[in-house]
Amino acid sequence: MPILNLTVGEPDFDTPDAIKEAGIAAIRRGDTKYTPVAGTAALRAAIRDKLQRENSLNYPIEQIMVANGAKQIIFNAFAATLDEGMEVVIPAPYWPSFPDMVRINGGRPVFVPTVPESDFKPDAPAVERAITPHTRWLVLNSPSNPAGAVYGEAEFAALAQVLRRHPQVLLLLDELYEHVRFDQRPRVHFLAVAPDLADRVLVVNGVSKTYAMTGWRLGYGAGPLPLVQAMTAVQSQSSSGAGSISQAAALEALAGDQSFVADAAAAYAKRRDALVSGLAAIDGIDVAAPEGAFFVYAGCAGLLGRTTPAGKALRSDTDAVDYLLTSAGVATVDGASFGLSPYVRFSLAVSTATIDDACERIRRACAALLPRTEAAA
Ligand SMILES: Cc1ncc(COP(=O)(O)O)c(C=O)c1O
Known part of the structure; x- marks a missing residue:
């Protein structure tokens, strides 16, 4: 993958x-x-x-x-x-x-x-x-x-x-x-x-x-x-x-000519909308639309305490990011790297096709996590 x-x-x-x-x-x-x-x-x-x-x-x-x-x-x-x-x-x-x-x-x-x-x-x-x-x-x-x-x-x-x-x-x-x-x-x-x-x-x-x-x-x-x-x-x-x-x-x-600036901003806006709506549909991820820059900083508290199909409990945003990488093949950055947890940073500097693919993969990976109660049992 x-x-x-x-x-x-x-x-x-x-x-x-x-x-x-x-x-x-x-x-x-x-x-x-x-x-x-x-x-x-x-x-x-x-x-x-x-x-x-x-x-x-x-x-x-x-x-x-x-x-x-x-x-x-x-x-x-x-x-x-x-x-x-x-x-x-x-x-x-x-x-x-x-x-x-x-x-x-x-x-x-x-x-x-x-x-x-x-x-x-x-x-x-x-x-x-x-x-x-x-x-x-x-x-x-x-x-x-x-x-x-x-x-x-x-x-x-x-x-x-x-x-x-x-x-x-x-x-x-x-x-x-x-x-x-x-x-x-x-x-x-x-x-x-x-x-x-x-x-x-x-x-x-x-x-x-x-x-x-x-x-x-x-x-x-x-x-x-x-x-x-x-x-x-x-x-x-x-x-x-x-x-x-x-x-x-x-x-x-x-x-010189500044048209590139507006074109790029319009492309980021479309991607932001795609990423925010894709992540909003995922249970365990909490997302609000950013007002600027090309990242989405989404909460992942809803994933913590849950257990992966391999039996590992997700205890931090670093664990969550590891899980998304190893199980879904989606590389992201943990909030710990930016001094505020538990969050995951997603970049908008990729195509909408990549964003859609990533959201679908993340959705499947999150759905495969055992819910908290089962995990605790
Ligand atoms: C907030 C912020 N400031 C400054 C920089 C540095 O930019 P550069 O050195 O490429 O001009 C970056 C690069 O990621 C950044 O995110």
Whole structure:
């Protein structure tokens, strides 16, 4: 039985041709040398224009830097600002690199668990309780990986109030999945709600997810000048500027034809509907439609305590994920990996045919589990 891989964290689409051609043209014209550490002036200007056009943010190019993926932007930020023992508040479930990057840089992640009833977003009092005099950052990821949480104006306003009371805390706003949105609400930027906090906010974005460019390794950040300068200094002595060819391709991505972005979002929306309705029909799985990003984070508490036909009791989401892999041939990721159990993360970066096949296989595998009472007997 071929394995259906629903663990994928990157678009299954190919990079659009115009972007590839821009990369090829850069090679041909000899754009193959070191670039400024913070990125080429042309790309930073395109990022400045993007932030203005799509987010109504006004950053001069000195406050914008480019790196090898958003991942390196985030790493630079923590490396530049964390001292031993400083704390970073991270809502759970989270993208696992956030806490690991904090730890690598001597910091301590402090988690704020969330619940599906609030669409996996933390309420402001819970965030405030997690803040101490040692807190350096709050991390918000909207839309979020893995739960698809999208923050609205009221939530941002409440969190902004908390930040105003704790001036030592910076906000890292990861917007990598910005364009994969399913809800019809108008897009609101944190900095439109709280422009007074601009000198404490790092906006993180990139081309990986929006333009199917994960392998090009290109991300960017915009923030207060001293922070961006410190991050650039870190990058100067680690990797230098991002690849010149990738920067030329990213310029085309941001400044060229944008039709791919809407087409991809429409495809993810169809897949989300197929996956959510397929999972909703399965006894033991509890699913709500995510508002954004390309994952579904489904509860599996209803499977726990049940026993497999081979006689193994499912005790955790890790057991459930193992069972789906070995019995149904469907690969998924356990909630434990994202700091909130018991859940299973399913990716939407696969075709609807794969989603339908996966749902049918999972349905059969779950139906084959012994019910709790029999298992206990
Ligand atoms: C929430 C989030 N932020 C950042 C990244 C890193 O993206 P990249 O380094 O490819 O730009 C990822 C990738 O999976 C992600 O899920």
